[in-house]
Amino acid sequence: MLCADQNFDIAQVIRFFRSEPGELIIYYELEESEKxxxxxxxxxxxxTHRVTRFLEKPQDRLTASRLASVVFYCLQRDTLSHLSDFLRLQPQASFGRFWEWLVNEKQLDVFGMKLPTGFQLIGQVGLSDYTKWLTHYSTKQQDNPAKPITYRSFARVGLMGNPSDGFNGKTIAMSISNFWAEVTLVxxxxxxxxxxxxxxxxxFGSLQDLFCISRxxxxxxxxRLLQATCKKFxxxxSKQGIALTKQNFTLKYDxxxxxQVGLAGSSAIVSATLKCLMKFYNITDNDLPKPIRANFILNVExxxxxxxAGLQDRxxxxxxxxxxxxFSKNLMAEQGYGNYVSMDMSVLPHFWLAYLSDPSDSGRIHSNIRQRWLSGESSYGK
Incomplete structure (x- = not known):
């Protein structure tokens, strides 16, 4: 097996294996050119990340899955005895047939962990094949040094319903490109x-500068937003069964x-950081769909x-x-997120945005609203 990034986090794989009550298969998503x-x-x-079916080199149209085993398996000690049983039944069969038998016929608990990268060599290959591909990767890295990854996320304005996103209500909001948070990863x-x-x-230039800036x-x-996003990512x-490559990076933001004026500045930094991490580690929209991505950003904060905070901004x-x-209660309970519909911004009139240059802490103002709502308070006076 030769991974396109030549390295991935074995420790993360072992932790996932130990967290699941069964065997483990590592897989990746086939490229378009692969059959x-x-x-x-x-x-x-x-x-559940459970492998529901294993097909060894299936014929076309037998399955719609494009997820391929990379011949990297973790077995529980008690499961090894099944190998002898299988060889008595099929003495000349391949190891892939053994897993096909374990999953499809014995119906053992087998879980899958995805590697979000490509593979060039799988199975029986010679030393010359490995040498060729290692030379290819080395040349590729020299000719194409890593380019910075930069993403922006924008401020938001709540038009209707704010802040009922925290109370199973409905809202309409929009992003505004005038204000942004930008994160760069290299x-x-x-x-x-x-x-x-x-x-x-x-x-600081002086103690007075420290005082003025801190105030x-x-x-x-x-x-802290960068660090918390990386930790949560x-x-x-790890929880979703995605094994990351062992690559380091430098993150900076602007x-x-x-x-502190309620334009979702903190979540914009988290959102832009997440975009960079997804791009860097080849995490797709299927791995982290948009509704779940919004939940992720909220959970970081x-x-x-x-x-x-509430879900609306994210x-x-x-x-x-x-x-x-x-954000109705039934929707949130059934699927874990609300119903989100993109609308045509061209129908909106022009807006003017006004804000204070020296505001109070918006988070502190909103900190007890939900608790007051849960306790049944009917009005919120100043």
Whole structure:
């Protein structure tokens, strides 16, 4: 087996294997040029990660799955005895046939973990094949050095229903391109989070400068958002059965979104960081669909950083443009997210956006609204 990135996190694979009550198959998504008839193909439940069917080099149209085994398996000790039983039945069969028998006939609990990368060599290959591909990768890296990955996420304005996203209501909101958070990721030897010179200052011209900057900007800059997003991303991929390659990177951010005025500046940084991580690790929309992505961004802020927030801002920053959102209780309970519909922004009139240059803490103002709503308070006076 030769991975296109030549390296992936074995420790993450072992942790996932130990967390599931069964065997483990590593798989990847076939490229367009690859035929399923040349690989062992797996069908995997997206909810449980259980391998529901294994087909060794299937004929065309026998399965719609494009998920291929990479001949990397983890077996429980007690399962090894099945190998002897299988060889008595099929002494000349391949190892792929053994897994086909385990999954389809014995119906053992077998789970799948995805590697979001390509593979060139699988199965019985010679040393010359490995040498050729290693030379190819080395030349490719020299000729094509890693380019920076940069993404923006935009501020948002709530038009109707705000803040009923936290109370099973309906809202309409839109993103505004005037204000944005931009994150840049570039591959590096070690993982580095670069402080923003204004939002995460570590040097000051004087004690008075420290006083003025701290009074206006506070103590909670964007660096914590980068770190929390990275931590949650690794945790999400591990839980979802996605084995990441062992690559390091440097992250830096910039933003012109006014602070503490309710324009979703924090979630914009998280959203842009997530876009960079997905691109860097080849995580697709199928791996992390848009509705789940909005939940992810919210969880970074609420679970990791204890920021009071709702889904509306994150949904708009994921979908962008003008979005109608229904957060009804039944929808949230059944599917874990609401109903989100993109709308035509051309029907809107022109808007003027006004905000204070020296605002109070918007998060502190909203911090107890949900608790007051849950306790049955009917009106919210100042």
């Amino acid at each position: 399923s008839s040349s690989r062992g193909i797996v069908e995997v439940s997206p909810d 591959e590096s030897q070690t993982l580095v989070l670069v402080p923003h010179p204004l939002n995460d200052p570590t040097e 206006k900007e506070g103590y909670l800059g964007g660096l 690794y945790q999400f991929c 933003t012109n979104i006014p602070r 609420t679970d990791e950083l204890f920021i009071t 949904v708009v920053q994921v979908y962008e443009g003008l979005v109608y959102m229904d």
